[in-house]
Every structure is written in C-alpha cells, then in structure tokens.
Amino acid sequence: MYQYDKYDQKMVDARVAEFRDQANRRIAGELTEDQFKPLRLKNGLYLQLHAYMLRVAIPYGTLNSRQMRMLATIARKYDRGYAHFTTRQNIQYNWIKLEQAADILADLSTVEMHAIQTSGESIRNVSSDQYAGATADEIVDPRPYAELIRQATSFHPEFSYMPRKFKIAVIASDEDRAAMRLHDLGFKLVRNDKGELGFEVYVGGGMGRTPFVSPLIRDFLPVDQMFSYTEAVLRVWNRWARRDNIHKQRIKILVHEWGAEKMKEKIEAEWQEILPNASDIPRKELERIATYFEAPAFDDEAAEEIDLSDPDFKIWVDQNVRPHKHPGYAIANISLKPVKGIPGDASADQIDLMADLAEQYSFDELRVTHAQNIVFAHVKKSDLYALWQKLDAAGLAPANIDLISDIIACPGLDYCSLANARSIPVAQKIAERFSDAEAQRDLGELKLKISGCINACGHHHSGHIGILGVDRKGTENYQLLLGGSGAEDASLGKITGPGFDEDGIVNAVATTVSKYKELREDGERFLDTYRRVGMAPFKEALYD
Amino acid sequence: MTDILRYRDDDAPMEPVVTISSFADQSNSSAVLIEAGDDVRDLLPHLDRLKLAVVDFPRFRDGRGYSSARILREAGYKGEIRAIGDVLVDQIWHMRRCGFDSFAPNSPLDPKVVEESLNRYEHVYQPAADDAVPIWKLRHG
Amino acid sequence: MKILTGNDLKTGDVIWWTGSDWSRHIEDAVDVGENFEALLHQEEAARRVNTPYAIDATATEDGPRPAHIKDRVRALGPTVRPDLTLKPADPEAGNWII
Numbered sequence: 001m002y003q004y005d006k007y008d009q010k011m012v013d014a015r016v017a018e019f020r021d022q023a024n025r026r027i028a029g030e031l032t033e034d035q036f037k038p039l040r041l042k043n044g045l046y047l048q049l050h051a052y053m054l055r056v057a058i059p060y061g062t063l064n065s066r067q068m069r070m071l072a073t074i075a076r077k078y079d080r081g082y083a084h085f086t087t088r089q090n091i092q093y094n095w096i097k098l099e100q101a102a103d104i105l106a107d108l109s110t111v112e113m114h115a116i117q118t119s120g121e122s123i124r125n126v127s128s129d130q131y132a133g134a135t136a137d138e139i140v141d142p143r144p145y146a147e148l149i150r151q152a153t154s155f156h157p158e159f160s161y162m163p164r165k166f167k168i169a170v171i172a173s174d175e176d177r178a179a180m181r182l183h184d185l186g187f188k189l190v191r192n193d194k195g196e197l198g199f200e201v202y203v204g205g206g207m208g209r210t211p212f213v214s215p216l217i218r219d220f221l222p223v224d225q226m227f228s229y230t231e232a233v234l235r236v237w238n239r240w241a242r243r244d245n246i247h248k249q250r251i252k253i254l255v256h257e258w259g260a261e262k263m264k265e266k267i268e269a270e271w272q273e274i275l276p277n278a279s280d281i282p283r284k285e286l287e288r289i290a291t292y293f294e295a296p297a298f299d300d301e302a303a304e305e306i307d308l309s310d311p312d313f314k315i316w317v318d319q320n321v322r323p324h325k326h327p328g329y330a331i332a333n334i335s336l337k338p339v340k341g342i343p344g345d346a347s348a349d350q351i352d353l354m355a356d357l358a359e360q361y362s363f364d365e366l367r368v369t370h371a372q373n374i375v376f377a378h379v380k381k382s383d384l385y386a387l388w389q390k391l392d393a394a395g396l397a398p399a400n401i402d403l404i405s406d407i408i409a410c411p412g413l414d415y416c417s418l419a420n421a422r423s424i425p426v427a428q429k430i431a432e433r434f435s436d437a438e439a440q441r442d443l444g445e446l447k448l449k450i451s452g453c454i455n456a457c458g459h460h461h462s463g464h465i466g467i468l469g470v471d472r473k474g475t476e477n478y479q480l481l482l483g484g485s486g487a488e489d490a491s492l493g494k495i496t497g498p499g500f501d502e503d504g505i506v507n508a509v510a511t512t513v514s515k516y517k518e519l520r521e522d523g524e525r526f527l528d529t530y531r532r533v534g535m536a537p538f539k540e541a542l543y544d
Numbered sequence: 545m546t547d548i549l550r551y552r553d554d555d556a557p558m559e560p561v562v563t564i565s566s567f568a569d570q571s572n573s574s575a576v577l578i579e580a581g582d583d584v585r586d587l588l589p590h591l592d593r594l595k596l597a598v599v600d601f602p603r604f605r606d607g608r609g610y611s612s613a614r615i616l617r618e619a620g621y622k623g624e625i626r627a628i629g630d631v632l633v634d635q636i637w638h639m640r641r642c643g644f645d646s647f648a649p650n651s652p653l654d655p656k657v658v659e660e661s662l663n664r665y666e667h668v669y670q671p672a673a674d675d676a677v678p679i680w681k682l683r684h685g
Numbered sequence: 686m687k688i689l690t691g692n693d694l695k696t697g698d699v700i701w702w703t704g705s706d707w708s709r710h711i712e713d714a715v716d717v718g719e720n721f722e723a724l725l726h727q728e729e730a731a732r733r734v735n736t737p738y739a740i741d742a743t744a745t746e747d748g749p750r751p752a753h754i755k756d757r758v759r760a761l762g763p764t765v766r767p768d769l770t771l772k773p774a775d776p777e778a779g780n781w782i783i
Contacts, residue, residue, distance in 0.1 A: 007679040007683070014665045121605065157610065157642050158642055160607065161604070162607055227670075238607060243581075273618070279670060279678075284684050288684075
C-alpha cells in the first residue's frame with residue numbers, strides 16, 4: 001500500500017502545525033466559534049452531542065497494521081477505548097477534547113495518517129472498492145488512481161471554499177461495492193476498443209435530503225487526464241452552483257437543474273479551456289504510485305481445499321468469505337455487526353487484534369468497507385480456520401455479511417447533533433429479531449440501512465430496506481423505504497407511507513420480510529421481488 | 545480607504561472601478577469589479593486594457609472568486625488581482641496560488657500573521673497560477 | 686423553567702449553568718427565567734462554554750428535565766452505552782431520557 005515520501009510527510013506535518021495554531025487561537029479567544037468552525041471542519045473536528053468528534057481519513061479504506069494499532073492507541077489515550085468505522089470508509093472518535101486534538105493529529109502523522117478534508121465544504125476522502133487488488137472481476141487495481149486524485153485534491157487552492165462537500169469514488173469492476181453512483185464524482189475504470197485504459201465518468205450522485213443516482217457524463221476519459229477533467233468538473237460546479245441555499249448547493253442539484261446533457265457540455269467546454277494550460281500529472285507519477293500497490297508475494301503452492309468440517313466455521317466461510325483472484329487465497333470479511341452490538345463500533349482491543357491478525361494472515365493490510373465492516377483481502381485458504389477461531393474468540397466472527405443483520409447505521413441521536421432520532425437501538429432490535437442464523441440466511445442478501453436524519457449518513461435511500469428517523473412533535477418516528485440499492489443496479493428507495501414508532505418500525509420490517517417470503521420466486525433476493533411486484537403488496541401488508 | 549496588502553512592485557492603479565457589464569462599453573476604463581456571480585470570461589476580449597481586477601468575496605465561504613482569478617491568469621492577464629470583502633488570513637495562501645496579488649479585506653490583515661501563514665507549507669500538490677512547483681514534478685525532476 | 690447549556694470549550698463536555706458556574710450535572714442547573722441573553726454572551730466571551738443556549742425544561746424532584754429529547758440524551762450520555770454515561774453504576778438512570 002501507499003507510503004508517504006518526504007513531501008507527503010511535510011504536507012501532513014504542516015497541517016498539524018497549522019491546526020494546532022488554529023485550535024490555540026480558539027482557546028485563547030482570538031477566534032470566535034463562528035470563525036473557528038469552518039477551520040476545524042476542514043480538519044474533521046465536529047462538536048457533537050457529548051463532546052468533540054474527530055473523523056480520521058482512511059484513504060480508499062486501506063490501511064496497514066501499524067496504522068490500525070495507532071487507531072487503537074488513540075482510542076485508549078484520548079478517547080474512551082473504542083472507535084466507530086463510518087459509511088465512508090473512515091473512522092471517528094466520539095469523546096475528543098479540543099485541547100488534545102492537535103496532539104492526536106501529531107500521533108496520526110507518525111503513521112502517515114491525518115484528518116485533512118474529512119468534513120466541511122471540501123473534497124473528501126476518496127472511496128474505493130474494499131476488494132481492490134484481490135478480486136478477480138477488476139480490470140486493474142483502482143487504488144493508484146484513487147491515491148493520485150487524493151493528492152491532487154488535497155489543499156487544492158481553487159477548490160477549498162466550495163459550495164458544499166464533494167465526494168469522489170474510483171472503482172474498476174462491473175460489480176460496484178463502493179456505491180460509486182451515489183458520489184458527486186464517480187470514476188469507473190474501463191478499457192476501450194483499442195484496449196486502452198480509461199474511465200467512465202459519472203457526475204452528480206449523492207444521498208442527503210435530495211438523493212440522486214449519477215448519470216454517465218463521459219464514456220471514456222483517458223486515465224492520464226483524470227486530474228484536468230476533475231478540475232473542469234469542480235470549476236463548473238464552483239462557478240455555477242447555487243450559493244443561496246445550503247441544501248441546494250451540491251453538484252447533484254446543478255446536474256438535476258441543468259440536465260446531464262447541459263452538464264456534459266459545460267464540463268467539456270471548461271475542460272477545453274483548461275487543457276492548454278494542462279496540469280495533468282505525468283504517467284511516471286502514476287507508475288510511481290502504482291508500485292506501492294503491486295500484488296504481495298502470493299504463495300503459488302497455497303492449497304485450494306478448505307476443511308469445512310466445523311459447521312460454525314462453514315457458515316462463516318459461506319457467508320463472509322469471497323473468491324480471490326489468486327489460487328489458494330480468499331477475501332475474508334470481518335463483520336462489526338454482532339447481535340446487541342453497535343454497527344461499525346470496535347473496541348481498542350478488537351482494533352489491535354485485527355491489526356495483529358492482518359499482519360499474520362493478510363500481508364499486513366486491512367480494508368474498511370462502506371458497510372462499516374473490515375476486510376482482510378489476501379488470506380490463504382489454509383489459514384482461514386485459524387483466523388476464524390481467533391476472530392470468533394474476540395466477538396469478531398458474526399457470519400452475516402450482506403444479510404439482514406449486517407445493518408448500516410449512522411450514530412444517530414445517541415451521538416450526533418444533527419440527528420432527529422436514534423439509529424442504533426433500532427438496528428439492535430432488528431438484528432435481535434432476525435438473529436437466527438438459518439432464518440437470516442434463508443432471506444439471502446438483504447441490505448438494511450438506517451439514518452437518524454435526512455442527511456442520510458446511514459445510506460437509507462440505497463437500502464433494499466431503508467429506515468429514516470424523523471422528529472414527530474418531539475418524539476422519534478421512523479419512515480420505511482423499500483427498493484433502494486447502492487450497487488451496480490443503483491436505485492433510490494421509496495417511502496411506504498406513514499411512519500412508525502420504535503417498536504412499530506421493527507414490526508414493519510418483519511411484516512415486509514414475511515411478505516417477501518410469501519411472494520418470492522426461486523432465487524429472488526428481496527430487491528428482485530420488490531422490483532417485480534412493486535410497492536403495492538408491501539403497502540397493503542403494512543397498513544391494511 | 546482600507547489598507548492594501550500588495551505583492552507587486554508597480555504602483556497601485558487608482559482608476560475608478562466599474563462593473564463587468566459596463567467595462568465592455570467604456571473603452572477608457574481599466575479597472576473592473578468582479579462580483580461572485582459574474583462570468584469573468586466576459587472580460588477576456590478586453591484584457592489588453594485591464595490593469596486592475598477587483599474580486600469581491602461577499603462571504604469568506606463563497607469560493608467563486610478563486611476560479612475567477614484563475615481564469616484571468618490562464619488567459620494571460622498580468623495586471624493586478626485584488627481580493628476585497630470577507631477575506632481571512634487562513635485563505636491568503638490559496639488566494640496567492642490562484643493569482644491574487646493584492647488584498648483589501650473588510651477587516652485589515654496583520655502582515656506578520658499573513659507571512660507566517662504563507663510560509664507554512666513548503667510544497668504544493670498542484671500547479672496553479674503561481675510558480676510553485678508541484679510535488680509530482682519535484683519527484684520526477 | 687429555562688436552563689442554560691452548552692459544551693465546555695476545551696473538553697467538549699456537556700455543561701449546565703448553575704447560577705454562578707457550569708456543572709456537568711443537570712441536577713445543578715438553575716432556572717434563569719427570561720433574561721438570559723446577556724449571560725449567554727458573557728459566558729461565551731469568557732470562553733468557559735462553547736455555543737451556549739437556553740432550553741425549556743420541567744422541574745422535578747430529581748432535577749430539571751429538558752423538554753427536547755436531544756437535550757435529555759445530552760444530559761446523561763448515549764442511551765446505547767450506559768457504561769459511558771454520567772451514572773454508569775445506576776441501571777435505572779436513563780429511564781427518563783426517552
């Protein structure tokens with residue numbers, strides 16, 4: 001994986017010093033909260049319900065064991081012994097003191113990590129496929145391109161005071177595991193007729209209060225022009241987005257108002273203006289970055305067979321392990337969704353353990369998924385049983401990846417100052433209701449996603465079943481959505497009708513699932529059945 | 545008149561500033577006010593007589609002026625570009641990189657603090673309107 | 686009653702106005718009546734509290750109870766982690782929150 005050189009390190013160290021200065025000016029009273037807030041948000045520091053919260057970037061969700069251990073150390077030293085993996089492949093700490101924030105950043109910089117542009121109106125951490133470099137269905141590892149664009153969009157002078165936040169995703173497979181089309185800018189690596197590598201470019205996706213699946217804006221962009229084209233997209237948006245209403249300033253609104261055709265024309269025209277001053281990054285820089293992502297030294301003698309005689313292990317393998325491109329290896333998913341747990345939370349001890357196990361079993365590398373789980377991308381099949389036993393002993397082996405209890409949930413009103421309702425207790429009640437391993441496996445892939453407010457950090461629009469918490473006259477109320485998807489068949493869920501209270505929404509999910517079981521045809525997932533039969537039968541079951 | 549922090553050796557132009565729309569018709573004017581919502585490209589046919597471009601920042605969070613400055617520099621404009629309005633010290637580095645070379649904000653800047661902030665980052669990741677060499681170029685000579 | 690709350694500038698802790706100082710315990714909060722604007726400005730300027738605001742609350746034997754659920758959650762801590770609340774030893778402590 002990528003390693004900083006002296007330049008990257010200097011940039012991050014300078015940012016630590018700058019932030020320390022800004023925090024000191026705030027504490028000394030030289031900055032008001034109004035002045036400080038946008039500065040701290042550019043560096044991932046929020047003020048939440050109970051304390052400050054720090055979001056640390058995990059670029060495209062990839063990190064090594066040393067970095068993972070530092071995340072555990074920070075949880076112990078500055079927080080309360082745990083941390084939360086987010087739906088954008090980052091990690092956040094809930095109990096941070098302003099007076100220690102710069103010290104945390106300094107500690108992070110010793111392992112080549114930072115919190116730069118993890119919040120505020122900035123170009124955020126780049127997302128990618130958690131199976132990058134391991135899955136057989138990719139045409140190339142997307143992460144060098146994600147790293148290239150990460151650097152090129154860090155401290156960008158023209159695009160640091162944007163209309164709103166801006167999220168980029170880079171993928172390289174037909175199967176979309178990164179919700180690429182729900183990003184402001186999505187790159188999908190493809191090959192053209194001549195076999196050359198380029199991108200399909202998608203612009204204007206997003207969740208939030210007005211969700212959109214992004215349209216295709218360019219069907220082939222040569223890879224060497226990724227940066228200049230990105231600048232063109234950003235400049236068109238920066239110049240022409242609305243600035244009068246914070247809820248209408250994302251690029252998705254501009255694409256919606258203009259239409260994809262006009263957006264495409266504007267971007268192409270701007271790109272032609274930019275190209276003569278071409279600032280594209282030369283191929284040799286991409287090649288330099290790519291050397292850090294070369295495949296590890298796989299053992300060509302690694303055995304294909306897995307001894308599945310332990311029935312619990314077999315269930316875990318069936319549910320959490322995915323094929324690897326190299327014979328004798330597998331991709332192992334670690335679910336952070338135990339029954340009674342908090343989706344995405346891990347204790348410092350669990351984080352340390354995962355670091356140790358990744359070092360031992362997965363070439364010292366871990367991935368964070370947007371579903372708030374962890375991936376070991378390169379595990380020898382012959383090591384899977386030993387790995388599973390150690391994970392299981394630490395509560396890290398729920399066999400529920402992509403099942404109904406593998407719930408995505410934002411922190412909700414238990415932590416977040418924007419939330420209208422709690423998300424975590426609803427997730428816990430639903431997970432408990434469907435905790436029977438056989439029963440949830442029988443339901444098959446069912447992505448359930450919960451947000452505690454319309455900002456949609458819990459991706460409820462893209463859940464096969466989505467839940468949105470709202471404030472109804474001072475009490476928590478939950479709306480049910482059906483039919484969303486964040487995958488390659490991206491779609492937005494539709495609200496079923498009037499909302500429910502906390503127990504009501506758990507029952508409503510159960511009713512919806514029962515209806516699906518009644519209606520499904522052979523091999524149909526919930527989403528397939530919903531798409532075939534539509535909303536009506538579910539609505540009838542829920543409200544009549 | 546507010547204090548102007550300038551990074552140019554020539555004398556500050558004193559001509560009256562007109563809007564972009566009137567600049568085209570007033571063939572004797574040489575200073576223009578660019579508001580956040582203006583299309584700065586309307587000026588490009590008249591760059592030969594432009595000496596001062598004043599870019600207004602109605603709120604410091606409104607970053608449209610950064611693109612305006614960059615577009616002027618990309619078009620070859622060598623005259624002064626002045627930032628006015630809600631401009632804070634934490635923004636000067638980015639503004640300098642986009643081609644601004646004078647500053648007359650609502651609240652005066654402390655030149656010493658500005659200097660510190662301009663010296664904070666030794667390197668840059670992208671080429672821009674200044675002559676800073678991007679890191680990728682340093683890496684590859 | 687009206688009570689004042691905010692977060693401690695340096696630590697981020699939830700705090701409540703006691704009439705002369707700030708406390709982490711809502712039980713110490715006092716009714717400030719309607720004339721609290723000057724007090725908010727004064728305390729914000731003194732940098733003891735970040736973004737203080739006034740909320741409606743009901744006086745009870747056990748102390749003030751905020752009208753809005755968000756401030757009730759703030760008063761004790763996350764409902765899903767009783768071990769991290771202000772009263773980790775008391776399993777009943779959060780009964781009034783929701």
